[in-house]
Amino acid sequence: MGANGPSLPDRARNGRLAVYAIAAAIGLILAFAPFLFGDVRSQQVAARICVFIVLVASYDLLIGYTGIVSFAHTMFFGLGAYGAAIALKQWGPGWSAVLVGGGAGIVAAAALAALIGVLSLRVKAIFFAMVTLAAASVMLVLASQLSAITNGEDGLVYVAPKLLTPATILFTGADGKAAKWFGVRMDGKIAAYYFVFLTCLVLFAALYRIIRSPLGAVLEAVRENEIRAEAIGYRVVAYRTAVFVIAAVIAACAGVVWAVWLRYTGPETTLSFAIMIDILLMVVIGGMGTMTGAVIGVTVMSLAQFYLKDLMGAAAEATAAIPVLPQLLNPDRWLFWLGILFILLVYFFPAGVAGTLMKKGTH
Amino acid sequence: MAAPSLETKDLTIRFGGHVAVNSVSCAFRPGELTAIVGPNGAGKTTWFNLVSGQLAPTSGAIFKDGRNITRLPASTRAGVGIGRAFQLTNLFPRLSVLENVRLAVQARAGDGWRPWRSVGAFPHLEKKAMAHLATVRLEDAAHVPAAALSHGDQRKLEVALLAAMDPDIFMFDEPTAGMSVDEAPVILDLIGAIKADRSKTVLLVEHKMSVVRALADRIVVLNNGELVADGAPENVMALPIVREIYLGVADAAP
Numbered sequence: 001m002g003a004n005g006p007s008l009p010d011r012a013r014n015g016r017l018a019v020y021a022i023a024a025a026i027g028l029i030l031a032f033a034p035f036l037f038g039d040v041r042s043q044q045v046a047a048r049i050c051v052f053i054v055l056v057a058s059y060d061l062l063i064g065y066t067g068i069v070s071f072a073h074t075m076f077f078g079l080g081a082y083g084a085a086i087a088l089k090q091w092g093p094g095w096s097a098v099l100v101g102g103g104a105g106i107v108a109a110a111a112l113a114a115l116i117g118v119l120s121l122r123v124k125a126i127f128f129a130m131v132t133l134a135a136a137s138v139m140l141v142l143a144s145q146l147s148a149i150t151n152g153e154d155g156l157v158y159v160a161p162k163l164l165t166p167a168t169i170l171f172t173g174a175d176g177k178a179a180k181w182f183g184v185r186m187d188g189k190i191a192a193y194y195f196v197f198l199t200c201l202v203l204f205a206a207l208y209r210i211i212r213s214p215l216g217a218v219l220e221a222v223r224e225n226e227i228r229a230e231a232i233g234y235r236v237v238a239y240r241t242a243v244f245v246i247a248a249v250i251a252a253c254a255g256v257v258w259a260v261w262l263r264y265t266g267p268e269t270t271l272s273f274a275i276m277i278d279i280l281l282m283v284v285i286g287g288m289g290t291m292t293g294a295v296i297g298v299t300v301m302s303l304a305q306f307y308l309k310d311l312m313g314a315a316a317e318a319t320a321a322i323p324v325l326p327q328l329l330n331p332d333r334w335l336f337w338l339g340i341l342f343i344l345l346v347y348f349f350p351a352g353v354a355g356t357l358m359k360k361g362t363h
Numbered sequence: 364m365a366a367p368s369l370e371t372k373d374l375t376i377r378f379g380g381h382v383a384v385n386s387v388s389c390a391f392r393p394g395e396l397t398a399i400v401g402p403n404g405a406g407k408t409t410w411f412n413l414v415s416g417q418l419a420p421t422s423g424a425i426f427k428d429g430r431n432i433t434r435l436p437a438s439t440r441a442g443v444g445i446g447r448a449f450q451l452t453n454l455f456p457r458l459s460v461l462e463n464v465r466l467a468v469q470a471r472a473g474d475g476w477r478p479w480r481s482v483g484a485f486p487h488l489e490k491k492a493m494a495h496l497a498t499v500r501l502e503d504a505a506h507v508p509a510a511a512l513s514h515g516d517q518r519k520l521e522v523a524l525l526a527a528m529d530p531d532i533f534m535f536d537e538p539t540a541g542m543s544v545d546e547a548p549v550i551l552d553l554i555g556a557i558k559a560d561r562s563k564t565v566l567l568v569e570h571k572m573s574v575v576r577a578l579a580d581r582i583v584v585l586n587n588g589e590l591v592a593d594g595a596p597e598n599v600m601a602l603p604i605v606r607e608i609y610l611g612v613a614d615a616a617p
């Protein structure tokens with residue numbers, strides 16, 4: 001980040017443009033996803049990409065911009081999701097349940113982040129990472145054990161606010177059912193998608209605003225050299241704690257959106273360490289310390305997770321006549337190929353796709 | 364005589380059995396440039412670290428304008444006007460040269476806690492930062508990462524960061540160490556200009572006696588963590604202990 005004048009080499013400027021162009025294209029596709037892809041699965045992928053862009057970007061605020069390693073990001077995500085889910089389950093569908101329950105989850109996330117931050121952000125980074133890992137494990141156990149309110153491993157199934165349910169008609173067509181615009185029914189399903197898209201857009205914009213602000217500049221100073229940052233007058237512990245709380249609040253907001261979209265909340269969809277690993281991989285693929293990289297990393301990784309199996313199934317069929325290949329391309333081996341893809345990405349983009357293209361931080 | 368702007372009383376720090384700074388008491392006044400000299404390992408940098416808050420003393424106290432600041436964190440000390448540059452260059456390596464200085468200006472202006480406005484909305488901070496870069500002739504390198512600068516230019520940036528803090532107390536730790544003869548004057552001129560503004564207190568750790576002679580109003584000598592001499596340059600330079608300490612240092616002959 002920071003000022004980049006005319007001395008910036010052309011190559012880096014082109015790379016920067018390429019990254020913004022890719023991110024803008026992804027943004028446009030997400031904005032019109034319901035009109036571009038009719039099927040339910042694609043919309044599920046698009047919504048997941050929206051929510052995870054916010055989740056990964058907020059994590060990058062910690063790890064990439066400020067240099068804080070935390071493993072508790074899913075914990076905050078889960079607090080938001082469970083807050084909304086429990087309220088929706090207990091009170092039935094309604095926006096007040098989303099606002100009050102989700103709000104309570106977000107406040108809990110902020111309080112917990114402040115507590116962890118104040119107690120352990122002064123100590124060594126490795127110790128802090130361990131504390132977050134422990135806290136996240138405890139939260140995962142709590143969610144499974146407190147089955148009276150969380151329904152344990154099975155999780156909670158509930159109904160979304162009425163506006164977002166499929167039966168809702170946004171615009172009535174000639175046939176008395178929901179009107180079709182460009183072939184898409186204007187019903188609650190499309191309202192649900194745009195609820196996800198627009199909330200995530202606002203949250204992402206807020207994050208973007210922060211990294212471009214004077215506060216964002218201080219965060220990078222803390223990452224680069226905390227002793228000097230302190231020496232010129234920035235209270236490092238306070239900034240670290242603040243950014244930890246901000247990231248937790250944004251992750252919790254993403255959790256609320258995710259809970260409303262899925263109409264299901266369980267440990268597997270919000271709190272599991274598999275998701276924490278996904279977040280880490282997405283940050284690394286996109287490029288640490290590049291907010292736009294989150295957009296690219298999440299998209300690449302999500303597409304691979306959802307479609308690699310299909311692609312391999314098709315490839316295995318197409319190569320059925322050739323020996324060995326069909327076995328290699330068997331859809332059951334998709335994780336193996338995902339691993340290969342990841343290794344290739346890291347090899348060709350050591351600083352992540354966005355980071356490498358922008359030639360940030362010439363070492 | 365003016366009241367002391369900075370004072371240490373019986374300041375002591377122990378590292379295990381080693382006493383790096385041993386009961387150092389001395390006071391400094393605005394308008395005065397004090398050179399702090401002593402052999403390698405005498406405790407000069409450690410004394411600086413105690414004053415600016417990078418280290419906490421084992422015992423003793425530090426006062427800024429009469430206020431006890433011994434327990435304050437380094438950032439708060441910067442806030443009350445204690446600024447220091449480092450002997451070992453200590454920058455934000457991957458940030459641009461301009462951003463390095465802009466951060467110091469921003470800290471001074473108290474604008475660090477603004478999340479909702481763009482950095483671009485504070486053009487006066489950048490303008491000030493550019494002026495500080497111009498003072499050390501680094502304006503052409505403004506957009507280069509600090510890590511890409513030559514050693515000499517990094518030393519200049521180190522000093523520009525201190526100047527950008529605009530403190531009451533300037534602490535320089537061998538600012539021209541390792542710089543070529545044609546680079547050093549930029550920094551010495553800057554120190555001279557700060558001294559000419561009679562409201563500032565300047566502390567300068569320096570091995571080169573020619574520099575000390577040119578700039579110092581007063582010399583404090585540290586040896587083995589202890590303050591062994593303190594006074595006007597001509598008196599201190601004549602002391603046998605100082606001649607003994609500096610024997611063998613090429614530049615030391617008066």
Ligand SMILES: Nc1ncnc2c1ncn2[C@@H]1O[C@H](COP(=O)(O)OP(=O)(O)OP(=O)(O)O)[C@@H](O)[C@H]1O
Pocket residue numbers: 378383401402403404405406407408409410450
């Ligand atoms: N953090 C530390 N832990 C242990 N010992 C230390 C520490 N910092 C400094 N020392 C020791 O304290 C003594 C004083 O060191 P200091 O760096 O203050 O000397 P100096 O006068 O600045 O020397 P130079 O002229 O070489 O810069 C040295 O013996 C050093 O090894």
Ligand SMILES: [Mg+2]
Pocket residue numbers: 407408409450536
């Ligand atoms: Mg030293």
